[in-house]
Amino acid sequence: MTKPLGVILAGGLATRMGGGDKGLLHIGGHSLLSRVIDRLSPQVAGVALNANGDPDRFADLGLPVVADSIEGFAGPLAGVLAGLDWAAEQGAEAIVTAAADTPFFPTDLVERLVAASAGQAYPLVLATTPRTGEELKSGGRSRVNRHPTFGLWPVALRDDLRAALTDGLRKVVLWTDAHGGREALFDADPFDPFFNVNTPEDLARAERFLT
Template sequence: MTKPLGIILAGGLATRMGGGDKGLLQIGGQSLLERVRDRLAPQVSGLALNANGDAARFKDLDLPVIADSIEGYAGPLAGVLAGLDWAAAQGAEAIVTAAADTPFFPEDLAERLLAASEGQKHPLVLATTPRTGDELLKSGGGKKINRHPTFGLWPVALRDDLRAALNGGLRKVVLWTDRHGGREALFEAEPFDPFFNVNTPEDLKRAEELLR
């Protein structure tokens, strides 16, 4: 498969940060969105931002801004669908998504998602990390991995199926990926989880520490 297109998912409500655009918060003199853009851009053949509302607030990123086509906040799958529709218009086969509030995700994310999709009719892969001690205890010794549903490889060929599922009320990412034989790509979580995301003011401080 040729290099996929990339979509940064920034359509969330950021309720734990008091609302607004988490991606515009800064660490080390750069916004989270700038860091995500700069990390994802070399991995993909083109890049767009999924965000709702006035696109002008993201003009400094110099990216196309695509809004959800599903009305109301329908979660990350709505952003994935918007990205798939954008990619279809460009004749692309697949997209790789990354969350706007996760500045340290792997620099080989797209490469490893693509590797995990080998042999699939429709490339559909989510990023995962191992669960460690406390997480395993909380889960009752259940699933030994964490799936990161905003970091994935998604096939343009299934966009109409996804649209129908969203219009039917589906919101949970893994219910849809499991339905279509989605796979997982495992990434190490040492010395810290690369999919650490900024949800709270405390997380923002932690991100500053990790950056240093």
């Protein structure tokens, strides 16, 4: 498999942060988005940003900006589809997605997602981390947390995904499970590397993780 392209998902509404672009918030003197770009770029063959609205607000990043093609806010799968359409134009086989508000994801993310896809007809893998004891007590059978914004996605299934979104599908794992999606397990010590910034409290916590 050739090195996949990277797509940073920044199309969320950020309602718990009062709206706007969470990725442009700063920790340690740098924006969350710039930290995600710096972490993802060495792992992939090229990077695009999935974002809606005026793309000029990201002009200083020097990245292609691809918007959702599905009407309304259709969630992260719409961003995945936008990334897959962009990757198809580049002649790529697959993309790896990362969230714009998750600055600590693993530096071997892509390598391990690709390794987990070995033997698949279509490379489709989500990142996971072990659930904590408290999370296990709260119910549910799964012993892992799946991180649906961090995954390896095949360009070959983009039209299938488009049809599913048009029919109203919004839950990522329903689509990945339907297509034999796999999981790649990452360590969560000393904290979950897929921790994302949703609230002002999370932003303060991310600052502490830097120290």
